[in-house]
Amino acid sequence: MITKAIKQGLTFAVVMAFLVGxxxxxxxxxxxxxxxxxxxxxxxxxxxxxxxxxNVVYFEFDKYDLTPASxxxxxxxxxxxxxxxxxxxxEGHADERGSREYNxxxxxxxxxxVRDFLVLQGVKAASLESVSYGEERPVATGHEETSxxxxxxxxxxx
Amino acid sequence: MKRFLxxxxxxxxxxxxxxxxxxxxxxxxxxxxxxxxxxxxxVGPALPEDISEIxxxxxxxxxxxxxxxxxxxxxxxxxxxxxxxxxxxxINAEFLLIGDITQQAGRYFANFELFDVVQQKRVLSRSVPxxxxxxxxxxxxxxxxxKAYETITGIRGIFSTKIIYVEAFQKPAKWxxxxxxxxxxxxxxxxxxxxxxxxxxxxxxxxxVAYVSYEADDRPAIFVQxxxxxxxxxxxxxxxxxxxxAWSPDGQNLAMVLSKDGNPEIYTLNLxxxxxxxxxxxxxxxxxxxxxxxxxxxxxxxxxxxxxxxYKVTLASGQTERVTFDGEYNAxxxxxPDGKSLVMVHQRDGCCLIAALDIKSGNLRIxxxxxxxxSPTIAPNGAMLMYATSLGNKGILGAVSLDARTKVRLPSKQxxxxxxxxxxxx
Numbered sequence: 001m002i003t004k005a006i007k008q009g010l011t012f013a014v015v016m017a018f019l020v021g022x023x024x025x026x027x028x029x030x031x032x033x034x035x036x037x038x039x040x041x042x043x044x045x046x047x048x049x050x051x052x053x054x055n056v057v058y059f060e061f062d063k064y065d066l067t068p069a070s071x072x073x074x075x076x077x078x079x080x081x082x083x084x085x086x087x088x089x090x091e092g093h094a095d096e097r098g099s100r101e102y103n104x105x106x107x108x109x110x111x112x113x114v115r116d117f118l119v120l121q122g123v124k125a126a127s128l129e130s131v132s133y134g135e136e137r138p139v140a141t142g143h144e145e146t147s148x149x150x151x152x153x154x155x156x157x158x
Numbered sequence: 159m160k161r162f163l164x165x166x167x168x169x170x171x172x173x174x175x176x177x178x179x180x181x182x183x184x185x186x187x188x189x190x191x192x193x194x195x196x197x198x199x200x201v202g203p204a205l206p207e208d209i210s211e212i213x214x215x216x217x218x219x220x221x222x223x224x225x226x227x228x229x230x231x232x233x234x235x236x237x238x239x240x241x242x243x244x245x246x247x248x249i250n251a252e253f254l255l256i257g258d259i260t261q262q263a264g265r266y267f268a269n270f271e272l273f274d275v276v277q278q279k280r281v282l283s284r285s286v287p288x289x290x291x292x293x294x295x296x297x298x299x300x301x302x303x304x305k306a307y308e309t310i311t312g313i314r315g316i317f318s319t320k321i322i323y324v325e326a327f328q329k330p331a332k333w334x335x336x337x338x339x340x341x342x343x344x345x346x347x348x349x350x351x352x353x354x355x356x357x358x359x360x361x362x363x364x365x366x367v368a369y370v371s372y373e374a375d376d377r378p379a380i381f382v383q384x385x386x387x388x389x390x391x392x393x394x395x396x397x398x399x400x401x402x403x404a405w406s407p408d409g410q411n412l413a414m415v416l417s418k419d420g421n422p423e424i425y426t427l428n429l430x431x432x433x434x435x436x437x438x439x440x441x442x443x444x445x446x447x448x449x450x451x452x453x454x455x456x457x458x459x460x461x462x463x464x465x466x467x468x469y470k471v472t473l474a475s476g477q478t479e480r481v482t483f484d485g486e487y488n489a490x491x492x493x494x495p496d497g498k499s500l501v502m503v504h505q506r507d508g509c510c511l512i513a514a515l516d517i518k519s520g521n522l523r524i525x526x527x528x529x530x531x532x533s534p535t536i537a538p539n540g541a542m543l544m545y546a547t548s549l550g551n552k553g554i555l556g557a558v559s560l561d562a563r564t565k566v567r568l569p570s571k572q573x574x575x576x577x578x579x580x581x582x583x584x
Contacts, residue, residue, distance in 0.1 A: 062466070099459065099489040099490040100356055100532065101446045101459075102489045104356075104378075136354045
């Protein structure tokens with residue numbers, strides 16, 4: 001328990017430090033990539049009110065549980081959203097493999113996983129809106145794992 | 159029902175440019191039936207469509223036939239009296255189709271006769287001509303193909319049926335719901351949108367289609383559209399998923415997936431009373447409903463066993479049983495007209511093939527061998543299925559016989575083609 005808590009705290013601190021570092025050095029153009037898989041975030045950067053926080057979290061194939069990296073990113077969002085009244089849209093996506101309607105459901109399950117985590121951290125459920133686009137709006141159009149890993153995502157949109 | 163919108167939509171009637179590129183046979187039967195289709199006799203200015211060429215393509219498309227090229231023919235008989243059977247035996251023709259077209263006051267009439275070359279006898283003669291206007295010349299050709307196919311194989315032909323599919327474009331992003339002949343010709347736009355369109359399906363009588371369309375707030379809703387009037391009606395507007403519509407065999411109900419109660423669940427909507435009935439109740443994903451042929455049950459995809467598999471629920475009792483066991487990923491089942499096979503998206507060694515399950519024995523047969531194959535739809539005669547696949551970087555349609563012996567590829571379109579749905583017989 002204790003080590004886990006320390007680990008989580010550490011991850012959070014590291015990620016925050018990284019995020020702050022990024023935002024001061026290059027505020028305008030890039031969206032920092034926090035996921036362990038190094039990949040550009042193609043989606044246009046969303047204006048965040050204060051610190052520039054990664055607004056995309058990624059998932060494994062046919063999975064909708066959050067990775068430790070995703071949790072760290074979402075903790076940063078939760079800090080900002082707690083007590084604030086801004087509306088946030090959680091957009092769930094899937095890669096192209098498998099059937100389209102199953103992927104639509106998968107995208108929603110992913111958006112809901114993010115929503116549930118944020119609510120657990122104290123964000124008001126009413127300010128969060130989930131919508132799934134399934135495999136219909138890929139950010140990378142290749143037919144291999146590099147592209148697929150970028151498409152299995154939830155975008156947090158302010 | 160929260161809201162019930164009636165929208166009259168711009169119904170695009172213009173025909174897209176003719177796409178008459180021939181279909182490609184990628185894998186045929188070992189001994190296709192060789193048929194000679196003699197150019198149809200017609201006196202007058204050239205017709206906008208080549209009737210005998212369309213019939214040749216139709217029969218080739220089935221994979222069961224090989225049409226003999228015109229240049230191999232030794233003679234061009236126009237009547238039974240002119241037939242020299244040895245001319246046809248020499249080029250190994252097993253069947254011979256002859257005919258003529260006449261025109262009267264803007265209407266076209268076709269007469270045709272089919273001969274068995276081996277037995278040297280006439281097996282089909284249509285003395286009652288098929289008639290139609292200039293735009294129906296392709297219909298005339300498809301009707302003749304249907305008759306010839308049925309006479310020789312004993313199976314009803316599907317050349318006069320239609321398909322709907324989604325064609326997607328990039329930069330700028332655009333989705334179109336399309337209607338075309340089974341061979342891809344005469345495509346027509348049914349709906350044009352800047353937002354996602356998916357999951358089109360036919361009503362059982364073939365006069366309406368249902369589909370999912372993302373609307374003004376970029377959220378999904380299910381629509382029903384009448385094909386002859388173009389009028390469309392929004393039938394769902396729930397929070398969360400509104401997806402995977404499927405018509406009951408009697409046309410009264412629409413099964414669908416909604417997540418308004420938290421999880422993706424299967425519901426049925428009575429289209430007359432608009433009463434909604436919940437069918438499944440599970441924290442996992444339940445989606446992709448497809449009715450059993452008797453309308454008493456629904457096949458659906460669920461990951462309640464961790465990986466997606468196909469289940470069947472009996473509507474009266476709610477009793478649910480797992481149907482697929484072979485492999486880690488089986489989804490989007492569609493049952494064949496005879497009720498014996500369930501076709502699905504099946505994952506094996508990477509990704510996604512089309513497979514058919516023999517429901518009784520549990521045997522799974524792989525039908526396709528390309529990658530990223532999805533959205534199988536079975537022809538109303540049960541002999542073939544069409545599916546979405548990719549060639550290069552483009553989404554195209556493929557077709558395969560249910561015995562997997564023949565495979566064909568439809569000509570590619572301008573955009574990415576996906577989600578074909580085969581019409582019923584009209």
